[in-house]
Amino acid sequence: MDHEKKAVVLSSGGIDSTTVMFIAMQKKFAVYSLSFNYGQRHLCELKAAEKIAKSIDVKKHLVLDIDLRKIGGSALTDSISMPEAKENSGIKSNNIPATYVPARNTIFLSFALAWAEVIESSNIFIGVTAIDYSGYPDCRPEYIESFERMANLATKAGVEGKTKIKINTPLIRMTKAQIIKKGLTLGVNYSLTHSCYNPDVSGLACGRCESCFYRKKGFQEAGVVDPTKYA
Amino acid sequence: MDHEKKAVVLSSGGIDSTTVMFIAMQKKFAVYSLSFNYGQRHLCELKAAEKIAKSIDVKKHLVLDIDLRKIGGSALTDSISMPEAKENSGIKSNNIPATYVPARNTIFLSFALAWAEVIESSNIFIGVTAIDYSGYPDCRPEYIESFERMANLATKAGVEGKTKIKINTPLIRMTKAQIIKKGLTLGVNYSLTHSCYNPDVSGLACGRCESCFYRKKGFQEAGVVDPTKYA
Numbered sequence: 001m002d003h004e005k006k007a008v009v010l011s012s013g014g015i016d017s018t019t020v021m022f023i024a025m026q027k028k029f030a031v032y033s034l035s036f037n038y039g040q041r042h043l044c045e046l047k048a049a050e051k052i053a054k055s056i057d058v059k060k061h062l063v064l065d066i067d068l069r070k071i072g073g074s075a076l077t078d079s080i081s082m083p084e085a086k087e088n089s090g091i092k093s094n095n096i097p098a099t100y101v102p103a104r105n106t107i108f109l110s111f112a113l114a115w116a117e118v119i120e121s122s123n124i125f126i127g128v129t130a131i132d133y134s135g136y137p138d139c140r141p142e143y144i145e146s147f148e149r150m151a152n153l154a155t156k157a158g159v160e161g162k163t164k165i166k167i168n169t170p171l172i173r174m175t176k177a178q179i180i181k182k183g184l185t186l187g188v189n190y191s192l193t194h195s196c197y198n199p200d201v202s203g204l205a206c207g208r209c210e211s212c213f214y215r216k217k218g219f220q221e222a223g224v225v226d227p228t229k230y231a
Numbered sequence: 232m233d234h235e236k237k238a239v240v241l242s243s244g245g246i247d248s249t250t251v252m253f254i255a256m257q258k259k260f261a262v263y264s265l266s267f268n269y270g271q272r273h274l275c276e277l278k279a280a281e282k283i284a285k286s287i288d289v290k291k292h293l294v295l296d297i298d299l300r301k302i303g304g305s306a307l308t309d310s311i312s313m314p315e316a317k318e319n320s321g322i323k324s325n326n327i328p329a330t331y332v333p334a335r336n337t338i339f340l341s342f343a344l345a346w347a348e349v350i351e352s353s354n355i356f357i358g359v360t361a362i363d364y365s366g367y368p369d370c371r372p373e374y375i376e377s378f379e380r381m382a383n384l385a386t387k388a389g390v391e392g393k394t395k396i397k398i399n400t401p402l403i404r405m406t407k408a409q410i411i412k413k414g415l416t417l418g419v420n421y422s423l424t425h426s427c428y429n430p431d432v433s434g435l436a437c438g439r440c441e442s443c444f445y446r447k448k449g450f451q452e453a454g455v456v457d458p459t460k461y462a
Contacts, residue, residue, distance in 0.1 A: 072349050
């Protein structure tokens with residue numbers, strides 16, 4: 001049995017998950033970063049996740065292939081046209097955007113749970129935020145709490161009553177600007193991160209999708225220079 | 232909007248999931264069967280699942296590739312040696328067997344949830360049973376109830392308060408013998424099903440693993456001729 005404190009951190013190569021990874025490292029966790037090749041249009045995020053994992057001392061970086069295109073239902077994986085950001089997009093307008101990928105966080109957290117069980121980690125970190133976000137149902141605190149309860153019934157740990165699985169969401173109540181400021185104090189190099197849902201062939205951000213919208217807004221509100229190259 | 236009653240049915244090609252599929256059809260659901268190529272040693276189960284889907288009128292049969300070998304931790308996917316069945320295997324002896332695949336049902340149900348959301352189905356069927364089983368934590372009723380609560384917070388349906396997702400487990404309180412008897416009344420052809428975790432190269436069942444153990448016991452207790460070819 002390895003007594004090192006381990007954490008599985010979901011990494012999309014974006015601002016949020018990268019900040020979360022630094023928070024986990026600051027808390028002295030050995031980080032096991034996990035990314036998914038799920039048929040997303042914006043494969044640049046996988047390259048970003050890999051660069052970030054290499055740039056810091058993660059224990060292991062794992063990329064899993066899961067073809068969500070076979071299931072469909074999202075502008076991120078299908079040939080549905082990519083919506084541009086609107087100030088009122090998302091949950092506040094009772095309108096979940098086309099970029100929502102059905103059950104994505106549930107699928108991602110399920111794999112994280114499997115890996116955590118195998119490496120004997122009881123901590124999973126995910127960079128969800130319920131503030132500057134697109135209104136996806138699987139980013140809300142009540143969803144995360146519910147996943148955690150389920151996770152503790154799903155696993156050996158739950159049956160044997162040993163360690164409890166904890167789903168850590170350190171950003172859930174933070175604005176994008178607060179996240180960026182926090183990350184900078186921890187040494188995050190945001191120029192390595194990628195947010196755009198619809199980059200051009202050379203990987204440059206479109207500057208118009210929801211994800212670019214929240215990224216730009218975050219840097220602006222934080223009073224920090226945005227290192228992103230826009231097309 | 233399609234008003235046909237649809238159900239996603241997890242199909243492993245075994246006795247339980249095949250019986251569940253027939254139960255769903257009897258309840259007049261249009262069946263969308265879902266199987267996983269997860270790096271299991273016993274790929275015969277995928278062929279069985281496909282044959283079963285073809286033999287009845289399923290709407291669609293989907294096989295998703297998810298490489299759980301990259302995560303490891305189970306005799307079903309790794310080169311861990313396959314345990315033989317013991318009368319006291321499983322949860323009753325506080326001993327989860329080596330064939331347990333970490334978080335497998337959580338992963339499978341998460342994909343089923345995604346598909347259900349896309350096809351606008353609010354019913355998922357899974358053939359878990361908490362009677363003649365191997366003691367996997369993710370087969371217990373309290374786990375399933377917890378997954379269902381989580382699923383309703385994870386999805387559009389949950390946010391919009393439209394349809395509720397229901398995880399149907401019609402076999403959960405049934406013995407293997409009861410399942411087989413039920414299936415026969417519904418017309419299941421069990422010779423198409425495959426249970427063995429460790430078949431030989433020609434696909435013949437080993438007759439010694441946990442899964443063969445429960446299968447044999449089921450046919451015997453049901454007083455039904457076992458159509459399985461053992462090596």
